[in-house]
Amino acid sequence: GAGVSQSPSNKVTEKGKDVELRCDPISGHTALYWYRQSLGQGLEFLIYFQGNSAPDKSGLPSDRFSAERTGGSVSTLTIQRTQQEDSAVYLCASSTGQGAPYEQYFGPGTRLTVT
Amino acid sequence: KNQVEQSPQSLIILEGKNCTLQCNYTVSPFSNLRWYKQDTGRGPVSLTIMTFSENTKSNGRYTATLDADTKQSSLHITASQLSDSASYICVVSSNTGGFKTIFGAGTRLFVKA
Numbered sequence: 001g002a003g004v005s006q007s008p009s010n011k012v013t014e015k016g017k018d019v020e021l022r023c024d025p026i027s028g029h030t031a032l033y034w035y036r037q038s039l040g041q042g043l044e045f046l047i048y049f050q051g052n053s054a055p056d057k058s059g060l061p062s063d064r065f066s067a068e069r070t071g072g073s074v075s076t077l078t079i080q081r082t083q084q085e086d087s088a089v090y091l092c093a094s095s096t097g098q099g100a101p102y103e104q105y106f107g108p109g110t111r112l113t114v115t
Numbered sequence: 116k117n118q119v120e121q122s123p124q125s126l127i128i129l130e131g132k133n134c135t136l137q138c139n140y141t142v143s144p145f146s147n148l149r150w151y152k153q154d155t156g157r158g159p160v161s162l163t164i165m166t167f168s169e170n171t172k173s174n175g176r177y178t179a180t181l182d183a184d185t186k187q188s189s190l191h192i193t194a195s196q197l198s199d200s201a202s203y204i205c206v207v208s209s210n211t212g213g214f215k216t217i218f219g220a221g222t223r224l225f226v227k228a
Contacts, residue, residue, distance in 0.1 A: 040220065042204065043218035044218075103164070108157055108158050
């Protein structure tokens, strides 16, 4: 079956521009997560959606970052006025619920490069 | 501070050999610990998940152990294959309210012929 998909796979943008990253979770998964992975670093939690509940935005590094999840399915992560330190791989994951034993299934990621 | 520390940072072994990767954590209260394998350019894929009451879990040639008292886990890979070359990430979740999952930086494993 189809897994988590993300688009684009690679994005190069100029400093100061806005970018949108898309995540299509596995159908029927109620939980959706965004992470950031910088070179040589562990995954950094950004934001978490669970069903119709208010998202947990505690991991967003600044107000330039925002995310939406429309219709409980597709999610978009938006980064405004990009900075070079935003360069990273942005990973999306989905699961049937939150916490154990719900498995998170990851997408292939979007590699963002800010020049 | 909740942390997950992995060692070594990188490891090179010959095909067919065994290896053990380490994970120490300070996340509290503990809910579960997962090991993921991440191939280059791919998202992480789950290998094992262990809760507080479990001290070992196997998945093929991968065996994870957990000592909740010392807050240590290990991932043992038996009879390594070239395809085992990847990053192995230890992930610890807490069962407090809200989302709290801490990822280790990973161990980069290179299996050479």
